Amino acid sequence: MGVIGEEMQISVSPSHNIDGTLVLPLFEGTDIVPEAHATGLHVALKGQINRVLAEGDFKGKAKSTMTLFGGEGGKAMLVGLGKEEDADAHAYRKAGAAVVAARKKTHGTDLTVRFSGASIDCMGAFAEGMLLRDYSYDEYKMQKEEDKEARRSVRITCDEGQEDELEALVNIHSGVASGVHLSRDLGNCPPNDMYPEAFSDMAWEWAKQYDNVEVTIINYEHAMKAGMGGLVAVGMGSSRKPCMVIFEMNKEKPGRCPLLVGKGITFDTGGISLKPGANMDEMKYDMGGSATVFGTMQALASTGYDGKVVGITCMAENMPAANAQRPGDVITTLSGKTIEVLNTDAEGRLVLSDGLWKAGEFDPEFIIDFATLTGACVVALGHEATGLWSNDDDFRTKIHEAGNAVDELAWPMPLLPAFEKEMTDSKIADTRNLGAGRWGGANTAAAFLKQFVPNRNYDEDGEQITWAHMDIAGTYWGAKTNTMVGNGATGIHVRTMYHLITNWNN
Numbered sequence: 001m002g003v004i005g006e007e008m009q010i011s012v013s014p015s016h017n018i019d020g021t022l023v024l025p026l027f028e029g030t031d032i033v034p035e036a037h038a039t040g041l042h043v044a045l046k047g048q049i050n051r052v053l054a055e056g057d058f059k060g061k062a063k064s065t066m067t068l069f070g071g072e073g074g075k076a077m078l079v080g081l082g083k084e085e086d087a088d089a090h091a092y093r094k095a096g097a098a099v100v101a102a103r104k105k106t107h108g109t110d111l112t113v114r115f116s117g118a119s120i121d122c123m124g125a126f127a128e129g130m131l132l133r134d135y136s137y138d139e140y141k142m143q144k145e146e147d148k149e150a151r152r153s154v155r156i157t158c159d160e161g162q163e164d165e166l167e168a169l170v171n172i173h174s175g176v177a178s179g180v181h182l183s184r185d186l187g188n189c190p191p192n193d194m195y196p197e198a199f200s201d202m203a204w205e206w207a208k209q210y211d212n213v214e215v216t217i218i219n220y221e222h223a224m225k226a227g228m229g230g231l232v233a234v235g236m237g238s239s240r241k242p243c244m245v246i247f248e249m250n251k252e253k254p255g256r257c258p259l260l261v262g263k264g265i266t267f268d269t270g271g272i273s274l275k276p277g278a279n280m281d282e283m284k285y286d287m288g289g290s291a292t293v294f295g296t297m298q299a300l301a302s303t304g305y306d307g308k309v310v311g312i313t314c315m316a317e318n319m320p321a322a323n324a325q326r327p328g329d330v331i332t333t334l335s336g337k338t339i340e341v342l343n344t345d346a347e348g349r350l351v352l353s354d355g356l357w358k359a360g361e362f363d364p365e366f367i368i369d370f371a372t373l374t375g376a377c378v379v380a381l382g383h384e385a386t387g388l389w390s391n392d393d394d395f396r397t398k399i400h401e402a403g404n405a406v407d408e409l410a411w412p413m414p415l416l417p418a419f420e421k422e423m424t425d426s427k428i429a430d431t432r433n434l435g436a437g438r439w440g441g442a443n444t445a446a447a448f449l450k451q452f453v454p455n456r457n458y459d460e461d462g463e464q465i466t467w468a469h470m471d472i473a474g475t476y477w478g479a480k481t482n483t484m485v486g487n488g489a490t491g492i493h494v495r496t497m498y499h500l501i502t503n504w505n506n
């Protein structure tokens, strides 16, 4: 596992010195090196850049890069920002990521990034893209990526007087990126080493570095005694028993706070309703929801967020075994509601039923759950967007907008009474964990979860707590068009949550 907080070091200064390779972000159609870029540039290198620009060899298309060698003049890397009129923070973030993706060409050298007329937000976004893309998971390789140290030295040059603001911004991006990277580390970790207790041990150790964070672990025995029938049923077939991990940040602060719940299936075989063998290895990512919660805690804690936040992660390994739950079993959840388990592969909703109900104890302002919940969500939205459901339209819009602000798309989906009805149609229990057919599987799953979102103070006639469900089955891994990630876990929505939570009262 990577060491938390070991992000690429990016410094900020108004100096015109060029250390190592000069990185020049350029708009589409630039045909001569801009004046702001030219200061101190060796004439040979400048000539070469001007030649490729004039000839149209480098067009400045979004995410494109070209490395030029100017002999004793040193090296330059051109990176495209796309059309100037479209060059917002997202374009700069992508360009920053493209530079790191192409870093092999600059192997062993420092980077000096020089902008021409970019806003502080755009320069910050460029740094953010570099930080996010600077990740590889090689914990299990004898040969680690060699140039890790070398590419850690990056300097962004800015105008005189901008350095303090830009440096503060880069520091925030760096802290948030450490949360994204933690989420990826947890997801990428192989399932023989990532099991419920490994996750809870990590959370416990991690919390020690922050005075304002407390971690509570509800172990298997405790979960049984407490009546967490969903968590217990899913996890009991594994020799590695389930647990619930609760993160509390700034818990002494008064008032209601955001509460995040995560599905944490460290491996999903399907259980007795066994999955087919093809690509089953990918089910190590089935704890992505919990990784999102843990990663968000790291993003907030490392950037010094001083508000109250709670995270609840529901950890279990879904295995077929002599002591595993069976299709047909009826379980009693923490809420008291019984569930007829018709398919043991629909296990995420079972562990979440307890996590959502538990959330009510914290009297939260709102609850958001994250889950790699359904293949049906991937059918609906592919790898491009997370499915987003909510019992409150305005809240859903806020999350959608927070996602847009950081380029992590979450797409609104419907919570319909018909779906809920479908899920309560059990002959022998209060509810069932499987829809009537396979259609609308992501929606029926969301409707199922809604039944376990408590009312305020568990008051029967009260108002249901504001809640949203985010199905990240398609976005937690496998997104080929996500420029911030090479491969494996994406760490999606740590940034969305950071944005939402830190802007909540604005």
Ligand code: BES
Binding pocket: 268, 270, 286, 343, 345, 346, 347, 348, 372, 373, 374, 375, 376, 378, 433, 434, 435, 441, 473, 474
């Ligand atoms: N973890 C899976 C969902 C999943 C499948 C995520 C493929 C990403 C890729 C989940 O536990 C599951 O198996 N869901 C079933 C539900 C069904 C049995 C109602 C599914 O989607 O098929």
Ligand code: ZN
Binding pocket: 268, 270, 344, 345, 346, 347, 348
């Ligand atoms: Zn499953």
Ligand code: ZN
Binding pocket: 265, 268, 286, 345, 347, 348, 372, 373
């Ligand atoms: Zn699952």
